[in-house]
Amino acid sequence: MSVISIINSKGGVGKTSSTLEIASCLGLTGERVLVVDLDGQADCTKVLSKGKRPSNGIYDALIGEEEIGSLAHRSGFENVYYIAADRRLGGFEAAIANRLEREMILSEVIEPVRKMFKYIVFDCPPDMNMLTTNALVASDFYICPCDLSRFSNEAISAIKHHADLIRKRLNPKLKCLGTFLVRVEKMNSFASRLGMEGLKKLVGDDLFDISIPATSKIPEAHLKNSTLTHMFPDNKVAIAYRQITQNIIERS
Ligand SMILES: Nc1ncnc2c1ncn2[C@@H]1O[C@H](COP(=O)(O)OP(=O)(O)OP(=O)(O)O)[C@@H](O)[C@H]1O
């Protein structure tokens, strides 16, 4: 089994969309997948719960109030289960301020469900905060969706540094599974060429050959609480996500 963090501290680069598409693709291979929404914005939860958000979520497990197994719900997608996020996650850091080994909380919390799923996927918040650190400590792998902006490259650089520290001190098995570009439009501008050079320098072979093109069908699917994979499986972006997922299966 594999635990995978979908991470980029830069906001709006496609973490949640990628989590939803990759989880859908993994589920369609017949494997059981658990998506844990770690972002207080709860975007992933909104889609996976089809708008009927449960009252409890991962926050209740993190503060020791609920057992993790009772928080996993079946989503409308084949083989995909989820644990909800909500606004209380914004107070996680304050709530655990006096706990020992604060970085290990999520890792301990998910232990009882590790054997129940082939994949556990964390949708991380757009911040290098204690939740993101907990996700990396609990993960076998991390994947970075990104764009070609200077700020995204700087975020990738910071994540690599942070992940290296976590690997040395807290989680020796943590590996980068790859980086891929999301919402790619034109690659021929000066800024995008420079961004691509910078990204390749930063991540080298970790950059997937496949990128995710821009499409209005992704926001359209979200409006219907669905994914491209389920609504428009023949769309070229759905096909690209299937290829990314295949890479993930092979590398994990
Ligand atoms: N391939 C795509 N083409 C067009 N729009 C996209 C694509 N992927 C994602 N989007 C849109 O971009 C926006 C940001 O995507 P998303 O919410 O997945 O990013 P995020 O990194 O999770 O954001 P946050 O940092 O706020 O959590 C959303 O409105 C989403 O619908």
Ligand SMILES: [Mg+2]
């Ligand atoms: Mg998100």
